[in-house]
Amino acid sequence: MSIKVAINGFGTIGKRVADAVDAQDDMEVVGVTKTGPSFGCDLAVKKGFPLYCTFDDEDRIARFAEQGYECHGGLSALLAIADVVVDCSPGKLGAENLAKYKQADIKYMFQGGEKHALTGLSYTSSANHAENLNAQGTRVVSCNTTGLSRTLVPLYEHCGSLKVECTMVRRAADPGDSKKGPINAIKPVLKVPSHHGPDVITVKPEIEINSLAVAVPTTIMHLHTIIADLPDGHGLSTESILEMWSNTPRVIIMHGEDNRITTTAEVMEMARDIGRKWGDLHEIFVWEDGVNLIGNRLYYFQAIHQESDVIPENVDCIRALMGTEPDWRASVAKTDAAISAYYNC
Numbered sequence: 001m002s003i004k005v006a007i008n009g010f011g012t013i014g015k016r017v018a019d020a021v022d023a024q025d026d027m028e029v030v031g032v033t034k035t036g037p038s039f040g041c042d043l044a045v046k047k048g049f050p051l052y053c054t055f056d057d058e059d060r061i062a063r064f065a066e067q068g069y070e071c072h073g074g075l076s077a078l079l080a081i082a083d084v085v086v087d088c089s090p091g092k093l094g095a096e097n098l099a100k101y102k103q104a105d106i107k108y109m110f111q112g113g114e115k116h117a118l119t120g121l122s123y124t125s126s127a128n129h130a131e132n133l134n135a136q137g138t139r140v141v142s143c144n145t146t147g148l149s150r151t152l153v154p155l156y157e158h159c160g161s162l163k164v165e166c167t168m169v170r171r172a173a174d175p176g177d178s179k180k181g182p183i184n185a186i187k188p189v190l191k192v193p194s195h196h197g198p199d200v201i202t203v204k205p206e207i208e209i210n211s212l213a214v215a216v217p218t219t220i221m222h223l224h225t226i227i228a229d230l231p232d233g234h235g236l237s238t239e240s241i242l243e244m245w246s247n248t249p250r251v252i253i254m255h256g257e258d259n260r261i262t263t264t265a266e267v268m269e270m271a272r273d274i275g276r277k278w279g280d281l282h283e284i285f286v287w288e289d290g291v292n293l294i295g296n297r298l299y300y301f302q303a304i305h306q307e308s309d310v311i312p313e314n315v316d317c318i319r320a321l322m323g324t325e326p327d328w329r330a331s332v333a334k335t336d337a338a339i340s341a342y343y344n345c
């Protein structure tokens with residue numbers, strides 16, 4: 001039986017989650033919401049995703065038809081035909097939307113713009129899929145926390161303990177966003193530590209981690225600089241850590257100098273060559289020649305495509321909430337194979 005998925009908010013994350021769900025054979029998009037008629041509605045129409053209004057009031061619903069779009073009703077009508085709703089609204093609307101999901105008695109997933117306290121449960125595929133099995137609702141953590149989790153969880157699982165200090169060099173805005181900055185400055189996040197590192201603890205509480213963050217004038221990727229202290233007797237080398245990450249799903253390791261891929265610009269050009277829509281890179285990119293284990297201290301850099309690393313995690317999370325795939329590795333393999341086939345990449 002196909003899982004019926006509603007997408008509430010069809011922006012940067014919502015339109016990508018909709019495509020990734022559409023690629024799977026065990027779930028389907030039963031509708032997506034827009035707040036009103038806009039160019040984003042054309043994509044929903046083109047993909048054949050039924051269009052609903054974010055709100056239930058008749059005036060707002062009527063505006064879609066005035067602009068030539070067929071609107072199937074308000075959010076309540078969509079929630080009534082779905083098994084699970086993926087909330088992709090802008091951050092901080094969670095509490096208001098959660099009340100609607102509870103009233104509709106539907107399973108729900110939020111994104112990283114909401115706090116862990118909203119759901120009391122968070123998710124990444126590799127860290128805590130099992131903990132999320134059959135839950136009523138959860139939160140897929142942010143792009144940065146997802147990226148940290150991808151490389152740190154396998155390290156933790158090998159070592160049994162891990163202390164991490166990291167700096168998030170954050171993109172100022174998404175490419176389609178004209179409202180945020182800075183455009184000619186480096187902006188330190190003065191809340192110290194930043195929320196990114198500690199957010200890993202919501203999915204893997206055993207990892208000791210703190211972070212700083214700075215926003216820089218770029219739109220294409222975040223970059224992390226990471227220092228991890230491994231316990232005595234870890235038995236690892238730089239080479240065996242690279243080998244471990246090579247066998248970790250959704251992590252790409254490439255030699256920067258040998259491949260002439262020394263900045264995030266080339267990483268994203270390589271991503272466009274892969275051929276996924278919007279030039280997305282679901283994987284975390286680690287520079288092989290930027291990894292060095294000196295004694296117990298590991299240094300490395302990784303780059304995060306902020307608009308897309310969480311997308312396949314949302315698909316795995318749907319399976320976790322619905323209890324249809326208890327094995328995270330099996331879900332990841334299924335999700336990624338279906339996405340590759342969908343885009344022929």
Ligand code: NAD
Pocket residue numbers: 008009010011012013014033034035040054088089090091092093097111112113114141142143174306307308310
């Ligand atoms: P976005 O602004 O691109 O899209 C949000 C969409 O929701 C828009 O279409 C907006 O019109 C719609 N919307 C507005 N009010 C709404 C409401 N009350 N209910 C439902 N929808 C509403 O935002 P985004 O970048 O897609 O972010 C969505 C969530 O994903 C946020 O929690 C964000 O923090 C998180 N996230 C974003 C990124 C990123 O890089 N963009 C990465 C990871 C996680």
